[in-house]
Amino acid sequence: xxxxxxxxxxxxxxxxxxxxxxxxxxxxxxxxxxxxxxxxxxxxxxxxxxxxxxxxxxxxxxxxxxxxxxxxxxxxxxxxxxxxxxxxxxxxxxxxxxxxxxxxxxxxxxxxxxxxxxxxxxxxxxxxxxxxxxxxxxxxxxxxxxxxxxxxxxxxxxxxxxxxxxxxxxxxxxxxxxxxxxxxxxxxxxxxxxxxxxxxxxxxxxxxxxxxxxxxxxxxxxxxxxxxxxxxxxxxxxxxxx
Amino acid sequence: xxxxxxxxxxxxxxxxxxxxxxxxxxxxxxxxxxxxxxxxxxxxxxxxxxxxxxxxxxxxxxxxxxxxxxxxxxxxxxxxxxxxxxxxxxxxxxxxxxxxxxxxxxxxxxxxxxxxxxxxxxxxxxxxxxxxxxxxxxxxxxxxxxxxxxxxxxxxxxxxxxxxxxxxxxxxxxxxxxxxxxxxxxxxxxxxxxxxxxxxxxxxxxxxxxxxxxxxxxxxxxxxxxxxxxxxxxxxxxxxxxxxxxxxxxxxxxxxxxxxxxxxxxxxxxxxxxxxxxxxxxxxxxxxxxxxxxxxxxxxxxxxxxxxxxxxxxxxxxxxxxxxxxxxxxxxxxxxxxxxxxxxxxxxxxxxxxxxxxxxxxxxxxxxxxxxxxxxxxxxxxxxxxxxxxxxxxxxxxxxxxxx
Numbered sequence: 001x002x003x004x005x006x007x008x009x010x011x012x013x014x015x016x017x018x019x020x021x022x023x024x025x026x027x028x029x030x031x032x033x034x035x036x037x038x039x040x041x042x043x044x045x046x047x048x049x050x051x052x053x054x055x056x057x058x059x060x061x062x063x064x065x066x067x068x069x070x071x072x073x074x075x076x077x078x079x080x081x082x083x084x085x086x087x088x089x090x091x092x093x094x095x096x097x098x099x100x101x102x103x104x105x106x107x108x109x110x111x112x113x114x115x116x117x118x119x120x121x122x123x124x125x126x127x128x129x130x131x132x133x134x135x136x137x138x139x140x141x142x143x144x145x146x147x148x149x150x151x152x153x154x155x156x157x158x159x160x161x162x163x164x165x166x167x168x169x170x171x172x173x174x175x176x177x178x179x180x181x182x183x184x185x186x187x188x189x190x191x192x193x194x195x196x197x198x199x200x201x202x203x204x205x206x207x208x209x210x211x212x213x214x215x216x217x218x219x220x221x222x223x224x225x226x227x228x229x230x231x232x233x234x235x236x237x238x239x240x241x242x
Numbered sequence: 243x244x245x246x247x248x249x250x251x252x253x254x255x256x257x258x259x260x261x262x263x264x265x266x267x268x269x270x271x272x273x274x275x276x277x278x279x280x281x282x283x284x285x286x287x288x289x290x291x292x293x294x295x296x297x298x299x300x301x302x303x304x305x306x307x308x309x310x311x312x313x314x315x316x317x318x319x320x321x322x323x324x325x326x327x328x329x330x331x332x333x334x335x336x337x338x339x340x341x342x343x344x345x346x347x348x349x350x351x352x353x354x355x356x357x358x359x360x361x362x363x364x365x366x367x368x369x370x371x372x373x374x375x376x377x378x379x380x381x382x383x384x385x386x387x388x389x390x391x392x393x394x395x396x397x398x399x400x401x402x403x404x405x406x407x408x409x410x411x412x413x414x415x416x417x418x419x420x421x422x423x424x425x426x427x428x429x430x431x432x433x434x435x436x437x438x439x440x441x442x443x444x445x446x447x448x449x450x451x452x453x454x455x456x457x458x459x460x461x462x463x464x465x466x467x468x469x470x471x472x473x474x475x476x477x478x479x480x481x482x483x484x485x486x487x488x489x490x491x492x493x494x495x496x497x498x499x500x501x502x503x504x505x506x507x508x509x510x511x512x513x514x515x516x517x518x519x520x521x522x523x524x525x526x527x528x529x530x531x532x533x534x535x536x537x538x539x540x541x542x543x544x545x546x547x548x549x550x551x552x553x554x555x556x557x558x559x560x561x562x563x564x565x566x567x568x569x570x571x572x573x574x575x576x577x578x579x580x581x582x583x584x585x586x587x588x589x590x591x592x593x594x595x596x597x598x599x600x601x602x603x604x605x606x607x608x609x610x611x612x613x614x615x616x617x618x619x620x621x622x623x624x625x626x627x628x629x630x631x632x633x634x635x636x637x638x639x640x641x642x643x644x645x646x
């Protein structure tokens with residue numbers, strides 16, 4: 001590989017003229033209109049914007065769930081905007097850890113099995129899977145809840161299982177879509193603190209949110225409006241991140 | 243993704259909806275059970291007939307009078323006389339063991355017991371041709387045929403019919419055939435049913451005695467039996483019989499024969515053909531039920547895919563490739579069908595056993611049929627699981643994740 005598709009810099013995300021058009025009936029929806037964005041390794045970025053701003057579409061492309069109509073996207077140095085579905089699946093598996101608003105855990109599987117899931121698709125043997133999954137569950141403070149199934153866990157605990165699952169493959173990028181949207185403010189704070197800790201240990205994190213106080217936990221905010229970047233700025237250093 | 247994990251996931255899904263899985267599988271179970279039972283019945287009937295024909299003798303040719311034609315118009319049944327039998331014995335020069343048969347159902351009386359029984363007028367060679375054994379007494383001989391002696395050899399079941407008298411006691415006793423006294427000189431060992439004849443229920447007397455003393459001098463024979471030493475001699479025997487009888491009946495060259503020569507192998511072939519048609523028909527019906535079962539599997543797999551759209555979305559987001567998703571659902575369908583196939587074989591085997599025990603039908607479950615049935619149910623699973631699995635594999639992860 002290598003060659004023209006590889007850019008050897010510290011950027012985890014680099015987009016160039018990233019564009020996405022949908023055909024909805026007779027209309028063409030121009031959801032994302034040429035976004036250029038660079039996110040370096042170790043950054044903690046909040047992508048904000050009202051509904052209809054194109055942030056979900058942008059996130060789907062960043063998360064390799066969707067491919068752009070135009071433009072390029074390099075993830076961790078690899079050009080991924082032209083990959084096939086199955087190649088994208090492998091990129092998601094190895095480079096990205098997802099945290100969703102609705103948790104998206106398998107309800108019938110235990111917390112441990114849920115966390116093991118990405119490792120199964122990575123083809124890792126069962127003993128190693130178990131070890132790594134347990135390690136990440138300990139990390140998020142659920143070492144004593146491994147055998148529980150999602151319906152037996154609280155919302156905050158479920159989201160922490162999801163965080164453990166997102167981290168288990170040691171991804172280049174932790175991508176969270178409204179991670180606190182279904183949580184009360186206290187639990188939301190816990191999850192965001194967890195993110196901050198992870199970021200301090202060097203984890204690159206991108207969260208998509210429409211809540212300003214959540215975005216305050218990040219170090220940088222990127223505001224989307226009508227498919228363009230409207231504002232892109234660093235947060236004031238808060239007193240908690242010393 | 244590791245194969246073991248895929249199988250575990252598929253089995254987990256089957257277990258999670260256990261009632262639905264069982265009901266779905268039932269279609270396959272019934273289909274396979276029907277196939278196994280039908281084939282077992284056909285197979286059993288065939289083995290039974292094969293055994294009967296072997297018992298009847300594979301080197302025996304049966305000669306029966308045929309229809310006589312003159313310019314294409316039937317002149318009624320031709321006749322076969324004792325002269326024909328004698329000619330065959332003398333002129334075949336040792337190739338054939340020959341016995342005529344002249345039979346009639348008559349009233350048999352012994353003391354106060356009465357029975358309506360098939361009386362067979364034959365030569366002593368008859369016992370040889372059909373390899374009859376004695377359990378008491380002796381066969382009659384050629385001298386007794388010449389002398390038209392009133393002696394009788396009883397079939398295996400006769401002592402029981404005649405008042406449950408022990409065979410040894412019956413030897414030397416007098417029985418009445420249509421009121422005519424006969425001396426019992428022998429009782430045969432058990433023979434079992436041979437195709438179309440029940441020798442165990444028959445009484446054998448010298449042919450001449452039957453002709454002149456019992457059947458009123460009529461010399462029309464029912465059949466002539468001719469046996470060779472080996473099956474290789476059958477073709478030659480066939481030609482010899484044809485030649486001798488044509489001359490006896492003064493038939494011109496090219497004229498249709500007024501007799502039929504039948505070989506037990508022909509009988510077997512005819513039966514097998516009928517039986518095979520029948521088996522195919524039943525297997526076809528069973529196949530249709532399997533098809534219906536397969537559609538049931540497809541239906542439930544489609545429901546399963548729809549129900550688990552979100553799960554598929556999660557798995558895809560976490561890095562499951564199309565092949566991994568497809569394999570997961572195919573294995574699930576395959577698992578349902580193969581379990582159904584195995585249960586179906588067991589049920590079919592049980593049904594065949596029951597038919598044997600209760601209805602006394604002969605059945606035989608061939609190992610080949612078992613393998614084919616399980617293989618076929620696996621094929622049904624693959625075929626009907628393919629489309630739902632493909633649908634699952636091609637789901638867009640974004641839509642699937644959004645699915646409620």
